[in-house]
Amino acid sequence: MNGTHPVGTLLPSESELAAHYRAARGTVRQAxxxxxxxxxxxxxxxxxxxVLGTTRSQSFAELHSFAQWARANGYRFGGQVISQRRRAARGVESARLSCPAVLEVMRVRTLEGEPVLLERTVYADWIAPAVEALPGDCESVTQALFDSVGLIxxxxxxxxDAVAAGAQDSRLLTVRRGSPLLRQRRITTTNEGRPVEWSDDRYRAGSVAFSIRNSIGANPLGRQLAF
Amino acid sequence: MNGTHPVGTLLPSESELAAHYRAARGTVRQAxxxxxxxxxxxxxxxxxxxVLGTTRSQSFAELHSFAQWARANGYRFGGQVISQRRRAARGVESARLSCPAVLEVMRVRTLEGEPVLLERTVYADWIAPAVEALPGDCESVTQALFDSVGLIxxxxxxxxDAVAAGAQDSRLLTVRRGSPLLRQRRITTTNEGRPVEWSDDRYRAGSVAFSIRNSIGANPLGRQLAF
DNA sequence: GGGCTGTTCTTGTCTGGACAAGTTTTCTAT
DNA sequence: ATAGAAAACTTGTCCAGACAAGAACAGCCC
Structure with missing residues (x-):
């Protein structure tokens, strides 16, 4: 796989690969x-x-962990908790996180010394203790929660979407009020479908961009198996 | 599949499904x-x-076709070509589209009568004739190109990312200069890897948002087959 | 009751084979 | 030489079976 087939060249056929690696064709296909x-x-x-490209995008990790993204791209980065408090879930939160109480955390993330990201995150109550145990300048919350409680x-x-910077946004990100921000609202769950966090992240314009790669791919359901 | 299993319930096991639909387990797994x-x-x-959810996101199609997205959500929509001209490829374009001449098209898309999207698209020369043959108010370029030349x-x-509206942006989208816009730059290729278009789309803030759903999923390569 | 162990069930992975459908190449007839 | 038909090749889909690894459950002993 890493034999770096140049872009534009043809891959060996499945049977050739199967014979070469002594695997069944289905296994090669899966890979x-x-x-x-x-x-x-x-x-x-x-x-x-x-072969169309050679660089694998780890879109999931990048979309979830500021730290992992920054580290992968070789940036100096940091983070600082601005405020942190427990409160009752309001409005959509109780439905989305399916719990009555939440932990609200506001963090500013810096890249190369400059503040670029303002996170307003609401954690479900069952993970709140682990989050509160983290240091205020924790680099990677994702990593820390995995290490401490095995959360994935x-x-x-x-x-x-895009929004204009409000008063708090402009102060913490050191931009003018009304300047464009890239907003990412996300809800994250475990592989059991248990909601973990609900976050409103705002990026300073020009600092970062989301890179998404998609493909039609094969969608081999719906026709042959009419469930 | 469409039997609408409620969220939170357990799916039948693979063997049960296989027996029920008279299919092999592998086939069920694939679906x-x-x-x-x-x-x-x-x-x-x-x-x-x-079961974690029931609404299937057609993220790829939505990310590509404004018309398909709007129609799926039941909106009234339209489009109008503002300018269209052939010119030589400049800068990164020739490299990205791998052709010397391009067709530059600027379109405004409306939703419920309001302009919400400004598209600045550059098409590769081999598809240019098909694009020029389209009417100025063509609803779905993606669909029209598939119908006329079978392009996928x-x-x-x-x-x-997010940008501030420039002079032209503000005029065509009827927003104030400097107001936030959601910008999507994309390059699209056929399944052979042949580049088709390179586009700079700017959405009015508040009108639309990108919805992305991702999962770690199983990545069953790299370990067992050390290519 | 609480904790442990072993059985059973379910999913993850792989094998080897078969046929269908589409592409590419070769061969043949004109 | 060229156009069309035939053959060879490649990917897409499916089948039936096997074993490993993890989860859920029942029963046991203390």
């Missing part, structure tokens, strides 16, 4: 399917596969 | 894998699968 889904390999029935963020739903 | 990848079904080795947008790479 290649990931690359096809990521858009790194083009695939058409009947024709050899073609497995699913995320993200809503991305 | 369910799509739901797991979309985050609609939670899956842990050893435990029954749990298979892969996309998107860069999403």
């Amino acid at each position: 290649i399917a990931v690359l096809v889904a990521e858009g790194l390999v083009g695939s058409r029935q009947g024709a050899r596969r073609i 963020f497995a699913y995320g739903e993200h809503l991305i | 369910i894998a799509v739901l797991v990848a979309e985050g609609l079904v939670g899956s842990r080795q050893g435990a029954r699968r749990i 947008f298979a892969y996309g790479e998107h860069l999403i």
Whole structure:
């Protein structure tokens, strides 16, 4: 896989790969399917596969963990908790997080010394103690929660839009009021479907951009199995 | 599948489904894998699968076709070409689209009568004739190009950030200068990896938001097959 | 009752084979 | 030489079976 097939070249056929690695064709297909889904390999029935790209995007991690994204790109980064308090869940929160009480945390993240991200996160009560135990300047909350209680963020739903900076936003991100911010609202759950956090993250314009890669891919359900 | 299993309930086991639909377990797995990848079904080795959601997001199509997104959500929508001209590719364009000449099109899209999206799209020369043949108020370019020349947008790479509205932006979207816009820059290719278009789309704030759903999912490569 | 152990169930992974559908190449007839 | 038909190849889909790893459950002993 890492044999770095140059972009534009044809991949060996499945049977060749299977023979070479002494694996069944289905196994090879499964491995290649990931690359096809990521858009790194083009695939058409009947024709050899073609290499479209070589850099694998770890979109999930990047979309979830500021620290992991920054580290992967070689940036200096930091974080600081601005405020943190427990309160009752209001409005949609109790429904989304399915718990009555929450922990509200506001964090500012810096990149190369400059504040670029303002996080307003609401954690479900069952994870609140672990979050409160973290230091105020914790670099990676995702990593810390995994280390301390084995929590894994497995699913995320993200809503991305643009908003004008409000009074608090402008002060903490050191931008003028009304200047554009990239807002990412997300809810994250464990692989059991248990909601963990609900967050409103605001990025300073020009500092970062979301990179998303998608592909039609094969969607082999719905037709043959009419459940 | 559409039997609408309520959220939170357990799915039948693979063997039960296989027996019920008279299919092999592998086939059932393949179908369910799509739901797991979309985050609609939670899956842990050893435990029954749990239903996490019921609404399937057609994220790819939505990310590509304004018309399809609007229609799916029941909005009235329209579009109008503002300017259209052929010119030589400049700067990064020739590299990204891998062709010397391009067709530059500027479109305004409306939702419920209001302008919400300004598209600045650059098409590769080999698709330009088909684009020029479209009417100025073509509703869905994606659909029209599929109908006329069988073109399928298979892969996309998107860069999403926030910018302040410039002079032209503010005039065409009827917003004040400097107000926040959600910008989506994307490059789209066919399933052969052939670049089709490179576009800079700017959405009025508050009008739309991108919805992205992601999951860690199973990534069954890299370990067992050390290519 | 509480904790432990072993059984049973379910999912994850892999094998080897088969056929269908589409592409590419080769061969043949004109 | 060229156009069309045939063959070879490649991917897409499915099947039936096997074993491993983890989860859920029942029963046991203390």
